[in-house]
Amino acid sequence: MKIALKLAWRNLTGAGLRTWLNVLVLSFSFVVIIWLKGIMTGWDHQAKTDMTQWEIGGGQYWHESYDPYDPFTLAGSHAKLPSQLQNAKKAGDLTGLLLTQGAIFPEGRMMSVVIKGLDPGQSILKLPSRKLDTTASAIPAIIGNMMAKHSKLKAGDYVTLRWRNANGTFDATDVLITDIFSSNVPAVDAGQIYIPLATLQEVMLLPDEISLIVLRDKTDGWNEIPGWNYKSKTELTKQVDEMIKTKSAGQTVLYFILLLLAMLAIFDTQVLSIFRRQKEIGTYVALGYTKQQVVGLFTVEGSMHAVLAALLSAAYGLPFLSWQAKAGWTMPVDTSEFGMAIAQTLYPVYSAGLVIGTVLTVTITTAIVSYLPARKIARMNPTDALRGKLQ
Amino acid sequence: METQTIISVKEMYKRFPMGKTEFTALENLNLDFAQGEFTGLIGPSGSGKTTLLNILGSLDVPTLGEATVLGKSIGKLNTHEAAMLRRESLGFIFQSYNLLAVHTVFENVEFPLLLLKIPSQERRKMVQEALEWVGLSDKIRSKPPQLSGGQCQRVAIARAMVKKPKLVLADEPTANLDAANSHHILKTMLTLNQELKTTFIFATHDEKVISYLNRKIYLLDGRVDKDEVVTHNK
Numbered sequence: 001m002k003i004a005l006k007l008a009w010r011n012l013t014g015a016g017l018r019t020w021l022n023v024l025v026l027s028f029s030f031v032v033i034i035w036l037k038g039i040m041t042g043w044d045h046q047a048k049t050d051m052t053q054w055e056i057g058g059g060q061y062w063h064e065s066y067d068p069y070d071p072f073t074l075a076g077s078h079a080k081l082p083s084q085l086q087n088a089k090k091a092g093d094l095t096g097l098l099l100t101q102g103a104i105f106p107e108g109r110m111m112s113v114v115i116k117g118l119d120p121g122q123s124i125l126k127l128p129s130r131k132l133d134t135t136a137s138a139i140p141a142i143i144g145n146m147m148a149k150h151s152k153l154k155a156g157d158y159v160t161l162r163w164r165n166a167n168g169t170f171d172a173t174d175v176l177i178t179d180i181f182s183s184n185v186p187a188v189d190a191g192q193i194y195i196p197l198a199t200l201q202e203v204m205l206l207p208d209e210i211s212l213i214v215l216r217d218k219t220d221g222w223n224e225i226p227g228w229n230y231k232s233k234t235e236l237t238k239q240v241d242e243m244i245k246t247k248s249a250g251q252t253v254l255y256f257i258l259l260l261l262a263m264l265a266i267f268d269t270q271v272l273s274i275f276r277r278q279k280e281i282g283t284y285v286a287l288g289y290t291k292q293q294v295v296g297l298f299t300v301e302g303s304m305h306a307v308l309a310a311l312l313s314a315a316y317g318l319p320f321l322s323w324q325a326k327a328g329w330t331m332p333v334d335t336s337e338f339g340m341a342i343a344q345t346l347y348p349v350y351s352a353g354l355v356i357g358t359v360l361t362v363t364i365t366t367a368i369v370s371y372l373p374a375r376k377i378a379r380m381n382p383t384d385a386l387r388g389k390l391q
Numbered sequence: 392m393e394t395q396t397i398i399s400v401k402e403m404y405k406r407f408p409m410g411k412t413e414f415t416a417l418e419n420l421n422l423d424f425a426q427g428e429f430t431g432l433i434g435p436s437g438s439g440k441t442t443l444l445n446i447l448g449s450l451d452v453p454t455l456g457e458a459t460v461l462g463k464s465i466g467k468l469n470t471h472e473a474a475m476l477r478r479e480s481l482g483f484i485f486q487s488y489n490l491l492a493v494h495t496v497f498e499n500v501e502f503p504l505l506l507l508k509i510p511s512q513e514r515r516k517m518v519q520e521a522l523e524w525v526g527l528s529d530k531i532r533s534k535p536p537q538l539s540g541g542q543c544q545r546v547a548i549a550r551a552m553v554k555k556p557k558l559v560l561a562d563e564p565t566a567n568l569d570a571a572n573s574h575h576i577l578k579t580m581l582t583l584n585q586e587l588k589t590t591f592i593f594a595t596h597d598e599k600v601i602s603y604l605n606r607k608i609y610l611l612d613g614r615v616d617k618d619e620v621v622t623h624n625k
């Protein structure tokens with residue numbers, strides 16, 4: 001083995017440019033795989049963090065008849081804040097929202113919306129609720145980017161908002177769009193309009209009533225309360241977790257394609273060098289190498305590419321990857337067109353497992369890909385090899 | 392002077408498959424070689440010289456009959472045993488040198504010693520000595536592409552001789568060399584033959600080589616045509 005390493009090293013460095021090109025290709029795949037996986041992980045992280053910060057907080061209480069997938073339940077899902085939670089409210093550890101079905105009429109078109117009454121003083125969700133705290137001629141309202149795009153509304157626009165009050169009577173008024181926020185969580189944006197909680201309670205004729213309660217993150221000890229369903233953060237983020245799992249299947253495909261490209265370069269080099277170096281192979285055998293040792297030598301030679309590539313990757317990849325983790329990667333296209341939860345700038349997140357796993361996978365695959373063509377040597381006739389006879 | 396027989400070939404045939412039939416490259420050979428010989432297999436192209444050298448070098452096996460080299464019956468060795476025989480006792484010199492192009496002269500000559508697991512200090516001494524024999528001590532760091540054909544063949548001789556093998560097989564070693572270089576390497580080999588008692592067997596049809604031989608075995612169509620021992624005073 002020591003001889004093989006020594007010889008392989010000499011052969012590789014002796015081959016010059018060809019070796020370094022292969023090493024470069026391999027090292028690119030190291031860095032790209034790690035970077036891409038890092039971006040994906042960063043994206044997942046961000047998706048979860050954003051969801052927590054914008055939508056679910058540290059968990060929620062749902063009014064027992066509230067069902068987010070059935071807008072018709074909204075009319076009947078509301079109650080006063082249960083007494084057990086009064087202290088938490090005083091401490092600012094929760095905020096209540098009242099939800100109802102409604103419509104807006106931008107440029108005369110009708111768009112169905114969910115109207116959310118949000119406390120302008122809340123600090124639990126990242127929604128810019130303070131923008132609801134203005135005294136204007138009309139009711140202040142905020143909407144998200146996606147919603148603004150669909151309705152063609154801008155900050156400062158007035159739009160007619162219609163709802164049905166507790167008695168089932170339609171009512172409408174103009175609201176003033178005071179802010180358009182940008183969030184990566186479609187659930188808080190698409191088809192949603194926010195107005196001050198007290199205003200909504202008033203026009204709905206539902207004083208003090210709320211549909212759901214958002215709890216502050218990093219608080220615990222929440223108990224079941226009759227009439228309310230407790231939804232833990234884990235439960236509410238389950239969907240994202242599942243999405244991440246599905247997405248990683250897609251990532252694996254990408255990973256393999258990258259790996260395949262790198263391996264193609266190695267395989268090609270190996271096949272070519274075994275073909276071109278028949279005489280050399282014959283010479284090794286004549287000098288007393290066993291054919292197995294020659295196979296070993298060529299395998300070590302091929303695998304050594306991966307080791308060199310790992311070193312090279314460390315040289316330029318580490319600074320690049322850590323710079324990316326800090327500076328983030330800003331997508332060149334407008335991500336709000338994507339219709340999915342993705343930030344304009346993603347911050348890759350790398351784990352030791354990712355780096356070690358990638359290096360191991362690439363190295364082991366390289367060894368296998370180097371070995372496969374080298375097996376041919378064992379079937380070679382040394383006298384034919386010495387004559388350089390084509391096989 | 393009593394000398395020891397180190398190679399004995401008995402009723403040996405070598406046949407190659409050729410389509411549906413077989414081609415007989417060597418036919419009923421009976422030959423003995425003694426230690427210290429400086430012998431040539433002489434014959435036109437296609438007469439079977441390389442085929443015989445390959446069998447004596449355990450790179451190939453007889454189809455029929457027996458070839459015993461240094462006490463080992465070539466046809467009965469497994470590939471590992473054959474590799475060990477080559478590694479420990481045989482040296483090869485090829486027409487086209489077969490040096491490792493990306494390795495230095497030192498590394499080329501060192502190669503057989505690496506296989507024998509000789510410690511580095513001793514290796515260095517042996518390589519230096521072998522390069523002195525062939526007069527290339529000043530080229531120790533050069534690589535084969537920087538050397539002339541004659542220098543390359545001298546490196547190849549150093550590589551074959553560095554482990555002081557019992558037997559050196561040289562297949563047309565002068566075919567790519569001019570007269571001056573041919574004489575130079577032949578003198579080198581003759582000196583080593585006399586000083587180290589290494590047996591040399593050549594395959595050749597080069598008159599220059601033939602003039603140095605002390606035994607000439609003429610091959611014709613795979614058979615021994617003439618086998619003569621010469622006493623000359625070169």
Ligand SMILES: Nc1ncnc2c1ncn2[C@@H]1O[C@H](COP(=O)(O)OP(=O)(O)O)[C@@H](O)[C@H]1O
Nearest residue numbers: 407408414416435436437438439440441442443
């Ligand atoms: N592997 C082989 N398969 C078929 N025929 C071969 C093979 N090796 C040698 N021969 C044939 O055997 C004969 C002797 O070849 P060789 O020993 O190379 O001759 P020489 O070295 O004297 O020129 C030639 O006719 C050659 O074509």
Ligand SMILES: [Mg+2]
Nearest residue numbers: 440441442594
């Ligand atoms: Mg020949």
